[in-house]
Amino acid sequence: MNSEELQQIAEAVRLEHEKYDYEINVCMGAGCLAQHSDKFKDALAKEVESSGKRCHVRSAGCLGLCAAGPLALVDPIEVRYGHLRESDAKEVIASLGGKPVERLEMHLENYFQGQQHVVLENCGRIDPEKIEEYISRGGYEALLKALTEMDPQGVIDQIAKSGLRGRGGGGYPTGLKWGTVAKAVGSPKYVICNGDEGDPGAFMDRSVLEGDPQRVIEGMVIAAYAVGATKGYIYVRAEYPLAVSRFSASLREARRHGFLGANICGTPLLFDIEIRLGAGAFVCGEETALIASIEGKRGTPRTRPPYPAVSGLWNCPTLINNVETFANVAPILRNGAEWFAGMGTAHSKGTKVFALTGKITNTGLVEIPMGMPLREIIFSIGGGVPDGHKFKAVQTGGPSGGCLPEEHLDLNISYDALIGAGSMMGSGGMIVMDDTSCMVNVARFFVEFCMTESCGKCIPCRAGTAQMFGLLSKICNGEASHQDLDLLIDLCDVVKNTSLCGLGQTAPNPVLSTLRYFRDEYLEHIDHHRCPAGVCACNARTPKAELAEVTV
Amino acid sequence: MSASVDVKTLVIDGVDVSARQDQTVLDVARENNIFIPTLCHLEGLSEVGACRLCLVEIKGSPKLFPACVLKVEEGMEVITHSERLLHYRQTILELLFAERNHVCAVCVANGNCELQTIAQSQRLTHVRLPYRNPKLPVDLSHERFAADHNRCILCTRCVRVCAEIEGAHVWDVMGRGIDSMVITDLNDPWGSSSCTRCGKCVQVCPTGALFDKSKVGVSHPKSPEFLPYLNLMREEQ
Ligand SMILES: Cc1cc2nc3c(=O)[nH]c(=O)nc-3n(C[C@H](O)[C@H](O)[C@H](O)COP(=O)(O)O)c2cc1C
Ligand code: FES
Numbered sequence: 001m002n003s004e005e006l007q008q009i010a011e012a013v014r015l016e017h018e019k020y021d022y023e024i025n026v027c028m029g030a031g032c033l034a035q036h037s038d039k040f041k042d043a044l045a046k047e048v049e050s051s052g053k054r055c056h057v058r059s060a061g062c063l064g065l066c067a068a069g070p071l072a073l074v075d076p077i078e079v080r081y082g083h084l085r086e087s088d089a090k091e092v093i094a095s096l097g098g099k100p101v102e103r104l105e106m107h108l109e110n111y112f113q114g115q116q117h118v119v120l121e122n123c124g125r126i127d128p129e130k131i132e133e134y135i136s137r138g139g140y141e142a143l144l145k146a147l148t149e150m151d152p153q154g155v156i157d158q159i160a161k162s163g164l165r166g167r168g169g170g171g172y173p174t175g176l177k178w179g180t181v182a183k184a185v186g187s188p189k190y191v192i193c194n195g196d197e198g199d200p201g202a203f204m205d206r207s208v209l210e211g212d213p214q215r216v217i218e219g220m221v222i223a224a225y226a227v228g229a230t231k232g233y234i235y236v237r238a239e240y241p242l243a244v245s246r247f248s249a250s251l252r253e254a255r256r257h258g259f260l261g262a263n264i265c266g267t268p269l270l271f272d273i274e275i276r277l278g279a280g281a282f283v284c285g286e287e288t289a290l291i292a293s294i295e296g297k298r299g300t301p302r303t304r305p306p307y308p309a310v311s312g313l314w315n316c317p318t319l320i321n322n323v324e325t326f327a328n329v330a331p332i333l334r335n336g337a338e339w340f341a342g343m344g345t346a347h348s349k350g351t352k353v354f355a356l357t358g359k360i361t362n363t364g365l366v367e368i369p370m371g372m373p374l375r376e377i378i379f380s381i382g383g384g385v386p387d388g389h390k391f392k393a394v395q396t397g398g399p400s401g402g403c404l405p406e407e408h409l410d411l412n413i414s415y416d417a418l419i420g421a422g423s424m425m426g427s428g429g430m431i432v433m434d435d436t437s438c439m440v441n442v443a444r445f446f447v448e449f450c451m452t453e454s455c456g457k458c459i460p461c462r463a464g465t466a467q468m469f470g471l472l473s474k475i476c477n478g479e480a481s482h483q484d485l486d487l488l489i490d491l492c493d494v495v496k497n498t499s500l501c502g503l504g505q506t507a508p509n510p511v512l513s514t515l516r517y518f519r520d521e522y523l524e525h526i527d528h529h530r531c532p533a534g535v536c537a538c539n540a541r542t543p544k545a546e547l548a549e550v551t552v
Numbered sequence: 553m554s555a556s557v558d559v560k561t562l563v564i565d566g567v568d569v570s571a572r573q574d575q576t577v578l579d580v581a582r583e584n585n586i587f588i589p590t591l592c593h594l595e596g597l598s599e600v601g602a603c604r605l606c607l608v609e610i611k612g613s614p615k616l617f618p619a620c621v622l623k624v625e626e627g628m629e630v631i632t633h634s635e636r637l638l639h640y641r642q643t644i645l646e647l648l649f650a651e652r653n654h655v656c657a658v659c660v661a662n663g664n665c666e667l668q669t670i671a672q673s674q675r676l677t678h679v680r681l682p683y684r685n686p687k688l689p690v691d692l693s694h695e696r697f698a699a700d701h702n703r704c705i706l707c708t709r710c711v712r713v714c715a716e717i718e719g720a721h722v723w724d725v726m727g728r729g730i731d732s733m734v735i736t737d738l739n740d741p742w743g744s745s746s747c748t749r750c751g752k753c754v755q756v757c758p759t760g761a762l763f764d765k766s767k768v769g770v771s772h773p774k775s776p777e778f779l780p781y782l783n784l785m786r787e788e789q
Contacts, residue, residue, distance in 0.1 A: 281728065298725060303601035303621045456706065456725070456732030458602045463647035466730040467681050487680055494643045497616060498604045 001258045001265045003144055006135055013136035021053070022096050023075040025060035025124055026084075029210050030242050031203075032063075036086070037070030043089035044072075051093050061211015063124040066203075067363035068106060073124055082106045110380050111362050116343065118351045119327045120367045123211035128246050131253040134214040140259060142333035146222050147267045150333075155226040156182060159329065161337035163349030168194050168285075168322030169400065169426050169502075171348075171415040177319065180309040181227040184317035189229040191220050191271075192294070192313065192320040195236040195243070196278050196285035199398025200449060202429035204353040205323035207365050209236065209243035212327070213250040217273065219326030221259060222333065224271040227319050232273040235290050239280060248275055282399075282453035286501050287312075287320045289455065300455040301501035322427065324353055344370030348414035352425070358395075358432040361386045368413070375409040378432055389434035393517070397426030399446045399453075400506030402513025403439060422513040424506070438535035439518040440525055444472040446510035450503060461504025464495035468511065475522060478529035478538025485526060489515065562628040571624040578606055578619040581632060588632050589641060589670045592707040593620040594756055596779025598716060600708060605641050605670065608632045616640075641674050650681040651730070652688065653702035654759070660700075661760030664773045667705060688733070693743030697754050697764055699734075704761035706732055709776075710753035717782065722747045734761075 017023065026032075026041040045057045063071040068082035072092070081092065081104040088104055095101045117123075126133035134140070146155050160175025181189060193216060197205040209216065220232050236244050251273055254260045262270050276294050278284045284299040291313050293299035312318025328350060332340045341349050348370040354377065357363050361383030368377060374394060378384065385391045393403040402423035404411070411417050415425045433442065451465040471488040474480040492508035499505045515522060524532050531538050561570045564581055571580040576599075581588050591603040599621045607616040611629035619632070631637075648654070648667060656662045688701035708725065711734060715721040722745055726735045736745035754762045756776045763772055 283728075303599075303618060305623075452729055454729035456727070456729045457600070458604055459644050459647055459651075459705075460604055462706070462729055462732065463651045466684070467647065467650065470682065490643070494640055498607055498640050498644065500601060500604065500618075 001140070001144070003141075003148075006140060006144065009132050010136040013132050017056070019054065020056040022055040022077070023058055024055060024092070025058045025063070025073040025075065027061065027063045027069060027071045027124060028059040028128075029062035029066070029069075029207060030240070031066035032069035032071055033242065035069045037072075037084070039086045040070050040072075040084045040089060043086045044093065047089045047093040053093060053096055055093065055096060058127050059129070060125065061123045061128050062120075062207035062365055064120075064366065065106070065108070065111065065362055065364040071106075074100075075125075080106045080108060108362070110383065111366075114372065114376060114381055115367055116351050116369045117367050118331050118340075118343075119208060119215075119324055119353050120211075120365065121331070122215065123207060123365075126212065128211050128213055129249050129253070131214055131250065131257060134212070138334055139214055139330070140218055142330035143218050143222055143225075143259065144265055146225055146333055147265050147269060152182060152226045152228065155222060155333070158333060158337045159226070162332045162340040163337075163344070163347075164325065164328055164332060164340065165348065165415060166322055167324035167328070167352065167427065169397070169424070171425060174321065174325055177309060177321070178223065178226050180307075181229075181317050181319040184310050186311075186315075186317050187228075188231055188316055189227055190313045190316060190318040191224050191227065191229045191232040192287075192290070192308075192318060193220055193232070193234040193273075193323055193326055194285060194287065194290060194320055195234055195240070195323045196282075196290060197237060197240075197323070197427065198282035198285045198453070199427055199429045200446075201355060201357045201431050202398060202427055203355045204365060204428045206240050206243050208323055208327050208353075209240065210246055213243075213247045214254065215327045215330060216247075216323055217250060217254050217259065219329035220273060221264065221269075221271055222329050223319055223321065223326065225269055227317075229319065230270050232271060233276050233294055233313070234273060235276045235278055235284070235294060237280060238277040244275060244277065251275070281455070282449075283455045283501070283503055286503060288501070290320070291318065298455075300457045301503075303500060324428070345412060345414045345417075347416055348425075352413065352428060354428045354430045356382050356430050356432070358430075359385050359389060359391075359434040359436070360432040370414055371412045373410050373412055374404065377413070377430070378409070382432065385432065385434045389436060391432070392435050392437055393433045393439065393442075393514075395423075395431040395433065395442070395510075396429065397424030397506075397509070398429045399449045400424050400502065400509055401426045401429075402509045403433070403442060403517065404513070405517040408517075422509070422516055424509065436533055436535070438476075438531050438533040439514040439521045440472065440475055441531075441533075441535050443511045443514045444469065444476055447472055447507065450507035454503060454507075458498075458500035458504060460495045461499040461501075461507065464491055464499070464504070465507050467491055468495065468508070472511070475525045476531070476536040476538060478525055478531075478536070480526050482526060485522060560624045560626045560628075562624055562626070562630065564630045565632050573624065575624050576620060577608060577617075577622045577624060577628075577630055580624055581619065581630075586632055587673070588619050589673060590620060591666060591670065591705065591758055592709065594709050594713075594776055594779065596717070596776075596783050597709060597712045597756070600712070603705075603707060604644055607637065607640060609634060609637065638674065642676050645671050645674060645676050646679045646681055648705050649676075649679045650683050652704065653683075653685055659703060659760040660763045660768055660772050661703070661774075663771065665760060666758035684730075691736075691742045692765075693741035694747065694749075694765075695743060696749060696766070697742065697751065697762060699736075699742055699762055700760060701733060702761075703759045704734060705759055706734065707758060708734070709756040709758065710734060710762060713752045713756045713779070717779065718748060718750050718752050720746065720748050720750075723753060 609631040691699040
């Protein structure tokens with residue numbers, strides 16, 4: 001494959017598009033499919049045929065607003081429809097050329113205003129299983145540029161200059177990591193893509209894998225060239241069957257076009273990718289556990305150093321990055337490091353995809369430039385808290401993160417600002433809570449998650465989270481004393497500072513952050529046996545209720 | 553081998569010590585009679601860094617490091633004993649005592665138990681946490697040995713000695729988190745497993761979890777010191 005051939009493919013796609021006046025992109029992501037978007041698409045295709053309109057119906061990836069699915073986007077008029085049913089197909093097709101169907105149309109100016117799509121630029125715009133459509137939107141230009149115009153160090157320099165940091169949670173500078181692997185002695189070298197995505201409420205990586213898989217493959221091949229790897233793995237959780245099937249279809253397509261295998265793009269580069277399925281353990285997203293799992297061992301983390309960059313898969317130098325990290329690579333090389341570094345804050349560059357969920361009007365995927373205030377994401381893009389309820393907290397960073405209250409809503413999203421406020425960027429889950437959520441109960445939920453997902457290897461995480469869960473349950477039930485609270489705080493300190501891996505080290509964060517901002521709710525449970533939000537069943541234990549029991 | 557390239561000098565608890573560059577802080581501390589508590593570590597087995605009792609402080613870092621896997625570095629200043637470390641070690645021991653069932657008075661290993669000894673060394677006088685007391689099985693199916701899971705602290709010494717020294721890999725870990733259990737084969741009874749009856753796991757078990765049936769009611773000392781000796785003899789062959 002050379003650049004003329006790439007252009008020929010793009011040109012062919014363009015000519016094909018010219019045959020149509022309209023293109024309707026129907027979301028075939030897991031969320032919309034679950035609401036039978038495939039049936040709607042089939043009905044649409046039938047209608048097109050019988051109506052004779054020059055319209056193309058495309059199976060596309062995630063369109064963002066997952067809760068309003070099934071979704072469709074009509075090009076070029078940029079009309080978006082939601083909550084589509086099979087029976088709506090006729091009306092949608094009939095409206096083409098006239099006024100959009102008012103009943104189905106979604107008015108989402110605020111939702112898109114302020115968003116900036118880099119990772120999601122193709123999501124919902126292309127058929128993820130057609131490599132030609134990816135190529136027609138600039139796909140594989142970056143790989144070709146890297147292979148023909150740049151040496152491996154040049155690629156690493158560009159990534160470093162862009163300021164890209166790992167999107168899997170830790171925020172480690174990607175260029176620095178690539179440089180370490182490139183310099184590490186030992187062969188073969190491996191590239192691993194972390195698609196385990198275990199945070200509750202997170203689905204960014206799934207949407208990218210389902211909606212634009214070639215982008216991840218291109219990023220991985222560029223990484224392989226930069227660090228000198230010959231073999232790649234993508235570790236995807238088995239709960240993502242659609243992502244797995246799309247990705248494996250995409251691997252075949254990429255091989256067929258010479259982007260994987262021997263002599264990639266006619267150069268000496270040799271690299272191929274294999275898929276490994278995770279069996280649903282959250283801890284297998286931790287890099288050393290993930291590597292153990294690929295090796296066929298029990299998925300437990302090990303102490304670092306040595307870091308995977310020096311000794312990873314089968315003790316060989318291994319580059320491991322998140323799906324979204326790889327998805328940023330091609331645009332950086334295509335548009336230049338300066339372009340990327342032009343977005344975001346001083347130390348957090350580019351954009352970040354968030355999965356906006358919870359008590360929020362617009363549930364779905366959003367991609368925003370780093371540095372955007374939380375308030376804008378929640379109240380402008382997200383449309384605020386529905387049903388007249390009051391905003392209470394936003395949870396970021398998954399089970400490792402924390403809950404931030406109203407007074408932190410003007411915080412500009414960046415790795416460091418979130419940590420400073422007691423939360424974390426994490427992989428991009430963002431759960432909004434309103435006045436119907438009890439913050440003690442929320443902390444208990446996340447600690448329970450960490451308790452059941454702890455691998456059991458080190459004592460503080462294994463037994464500490466279980467004891468923390470017991471104490472939190474006691475508080476929720478209105479049975480705890482101040483000594484229990486002190487003990488809980490003490491355990492948080494021990495588990496945080498003595499656990500072996502990130503799971504245990506961050507498991508206390510939801511407790512610590514809710515204690516920092518919502519201590520009064522803890523005290524209400526303890527002193528007055530009352531749950532202010534009315535969630536916990538401790539009301540039954542109020543002295544009055546006890547009295548009633550006695551008199552009966 | 554010239555000594556100058558190989559030797560590192562560091563400070564442990566204010567004492568200047570020298571070490572080979574491949575040594576861990578734990579090795580060097582022990583050589584210099586500085587006591588650091590350990591449970592999962594056992595000389596002769598691979599390290600897992602799991603019990604977290606050996607955590608030490610390094611001057612200039614807010615993080616704690618497990619001495620058993622921490623390689624020495626030139627100029628490193630290690631602190632193995634502080635109020636903070638003592639508190640963490642005591643709490644970890646409390647977590648262990650509360651996790652299953654460690655009532656010393658009725659345990660075969662009473663007086664010969666590493667958990668008991670370390671708790672004493674760390675001046676642990678009481679446990680603040682509620683005892684979980686799960687009802688776990690006692691496997692008596694083996695003709696010579698028994699496994700009382702209520703006494704197990706999941707140090708995985710049995711797993712490692714069986715796989716790394718005996719080469720049988722009969723023991724492994726099942727389940728996760730607080731439900732983790734050591735098992736023989738695919739959770740078969742020990743007596744009908746592929747156990748070679750060598751007894752190494754019993755000797756390395758720090759508590760009364762794995763024991764010799766013939767020792768019940770009498771003193772049951774264990775002798776894990778055979779491991780370094782065995783490894784040495786094998787290397788020489
Ligand atoms: C308990 C735990 C779970 C993790 N889960 C994920 C995950 O699901 N996906 C991911 O990309 N990284 C996850 N990570 C982070 C990885 O260990 C690793 O840092 C990351 O894959 C590196 O890629 P990056 O530099 O591109 O972020 C997890 C870490 C921990 C401690
Ligand atoms: S001896 Fe180091 S962690 Fe157990």
